[in-house]
Amino acid sequence: MAATGETIVALSSGRPPAAIAVIRISGEAAAASAIALAGKLPNPRQAALRTLRDPGSGEAIDDALTLFFPGPKSATGENIVEFQCHGSRAIVDRVIEVLTALDGVRLAEPGEFTRRALANGLIDLTEAEGLADLLAAETELQRKVALVRASGGLRAKLDSWRQALVRLSADAEVAIDYPDEEDGVMAPDLRPAATELLNEIRDLLDAPRTEKLRDGIRVVLAGPPNAGKSSLINALTYSERAIVTPIAGTTRDTIEIPIAMDGMPFVFVDTAGLRDANDEVEAIGVGRARDEMAAADIILWLGPDHDIPASARTLLLRPKADLGSSGAGLPVSSKTGLGLSDLRQRLLDRARATLPSGVSVMLTNREASLLGEIHTILLQCIQIAAPEIRAELLRQARELVDQITGRAGVENVLDELFSRFCLGK
Numbered sequence: 001m002a003a004t005g006e007t008i009v010a011l012s013s014g015r016p017p018a019a020i021a022v023i024r025i026s027g028e029a030a031a032a033s034a035i036a037l038a039g040k041l042p043n044p045r046q047a048a049l050r051t052l053r054d055p056g057s058g059e060a061i062d063d064a065l066t067l068f069f070p071g072p073k074s075a076t077g078e079n080i081v082e083f084q085c086h087g088s089r090a091i092v093d094r095v096i097e098v099l100t101a102l103d104g105v106r107l108a109e110p111g112e113f114t115r116r117a118l119a120n121g122l123i124d125l126t127e128a129e130g131l132a133d134l135l136a137a138e139t140e141l142q143r144k145v146a147l148v149r150a151s152g153g154l155r156a157k158l159d160s161w162r163q164a165l166v167r168l169s170a171d172a173e174v175a176i177d178y179p180d181e182e183d184g185v186m187a188p189d190l191r192p193a194a195t196e197l198l199n200e201i202r203d204l205l206d207a208p209r210t211e212k213l214r215d216g217i218r219v220v221l222a223g224p225p226n227a228g229k230s231s232l233i234n235a236l237t238y239s240e241r242a243i244v245t246p247i248a249g250t251t252r253d254t255i256e257i258p259i260a261m262d263g264m265p266f267v268f269v270d271t272a273g274l275r276d277a278n279d280e281v282e283a284i285g286v287g288r289a290r291d292e293m294a295a296a297d298i299i300l301w302l303g304p305d306h307d308i309p310a311s312a313r314t315l316l317l318r319p320k321a322d323l324g325s326s327g328a329g330l331p332v333s334s335k336t337g338l339g340l341s342d343l344r345q346r347l348l349d350r351a352r353a354t355l356p357s358g359v360s361v362m363l364t365n366r367e368a369s370l371l372g373e374i375h376t377i378l379l380q381c382i383q384i385a386a387p388e389i390r391a392e393l394l395r396q397a398r399e400l401v402d403q404i405t406g407r408a409g410v411e412n413v414l415d416e417l418f419s420r421f422c423l424g425k
């Protein structure tokens with residue numbers, strides 16, 4: 001956890017130059033160090049204009065709108081001072097240089113403000129992860145789902161489940177203390193609560209993972225050489241990323257093009273044409289194409305239907321339909337645009353079946369695996385009669401909830417998570 005006593009400072013807004021730069025200071029020495037530059041702090045949570053000066057020379061650096069958020073009711077739980085100054089490189093560098101020259105003040109590490117908020121109990125791990133996703137959100141759906149997590153959507157569920165587990169534990173303890181009345185069988189009033197909990201957990205486990213939302217729906221274009229894969233990926237992504245020539249075997253390495261459609265994240269992947277390769281480089285490309293097909297959420301197959309990869313994920317296309325080709329599959333033409341909006345619609349339909357339709361609570365892979373263990377434990381708990389064992393199982397389930405929320409032993413998770421944050425957050 002963050003070492004308390006150390007005061008941290010960072011630029012919390014975007015990279016200079018910008019109209020305004022937000023510099024944040026958090027920690028024990030936040031107020032004192034801000035006073036060293038600004039002279040006097042405004043009243044808590046009220047903005048006031050201050051001239052920032054080099055405490056050594058008294059030279060003015062800039063004027064800054066200054067805000068003071070006393071702990072513990074601040075974003076980090078500590079005293080925070082925020083300077084909103086002009087967003088030039090020179091001003092930002094100078095203010096931070098002068099601040100970090102003060103005793104006990106240093107530059108923050110990436111994500112360190114959020115890490116302190118977590119350490120001080122203002123947010124839990126699911127909210128911190130939601131915040132990381134929110135800061136990285138590029139599509140509407142990513143934003144919506146991340147906001148639910150960041151504002152405690154999952155935490156609320158977990159907190160209520162933890163309470164339910166505590167109640168179940170208390171019941172089990174009673175059964176240990178008064179074995180005669182229990183007769184070694186789970187009391188009838190325990191089962192409904194445990195089953196309800198099981199069902200709620202099942203619902204969340206059945207939903208897709210946030211990683212899927214973060215990475216996007218993977219659409220792999222595959223087929224024989226010269227089928228028109230690269231032309232189609234360019235048309236679908238409104239780009240000229242992939243090289244197109246009449247020479248069979250033009251595409252060798254895979255190309256990924258991320259794009260949002262209707263607020264949903266997609267990654268289109270162009271691949272080398274499938275054939276017995278002529279040289280080593282092409283052979284590697286064909287191998288990669290097969291790997292991509294295995295990892296795809298959707299395969300757009302631009303080959304003959306007798307060759308179609310047997311998979312529910314595959315969508316058969318009939319490319320170059322402007323040439324009057326006949327056969328099975330959805331007719332498309334990269335040249336005339338024929339069938340492209342139809343194809344986009346089908347991709348969106350499939351994505352909607354994979355991703356949540358709107359705002360909902362989603363789990364990360366890590367949370368899902370812990371929650372899966374809780375699910376197993378609860379099932380055992382319902383089946384096992386001995387109250388001593390039941391009590392122990394429920395204790396384990398509680399501990400797993402604490403691992404999800406970050407209340408218990410998760411240092412390794414934290415380091416990984418906070419490496420995803422930018423400086424100043």
Ligand SMILES: Nc1nc2c(ncn2[C@@H]2O[C@H](COP(=O)(O)OP(=O)(O)OP(=O)(O)O)[C@@H](O)[C@H]2O)c(=O)[nH]1
Pocket residue numbers: 224225226227228229230231232243244245246247248249250251252271272273274319320321322323332333334335336
């Ligand atoms: N008429 C017509 N020609 C097309 C269409 N799509 C692609 N072509 C042509 O077909 C040839 C091959 O197109 P590519 O997009 O390079 O095909 P590819 O499947 O990526 O080929 P490789 O990367 O070599 O496997 C090029 O000459 C394109 O101009 C189309 O919809 N209509």
Ligand SMILES: [K+]
Pocket residue numbers: 225226244245246247248249250251
């Ligand atoms: K080609």
Ligand SMILES: [Mg+2]
Pocket residue numbers: 229230231242243244250251270271273
């Ligand atoms: Mg190609």
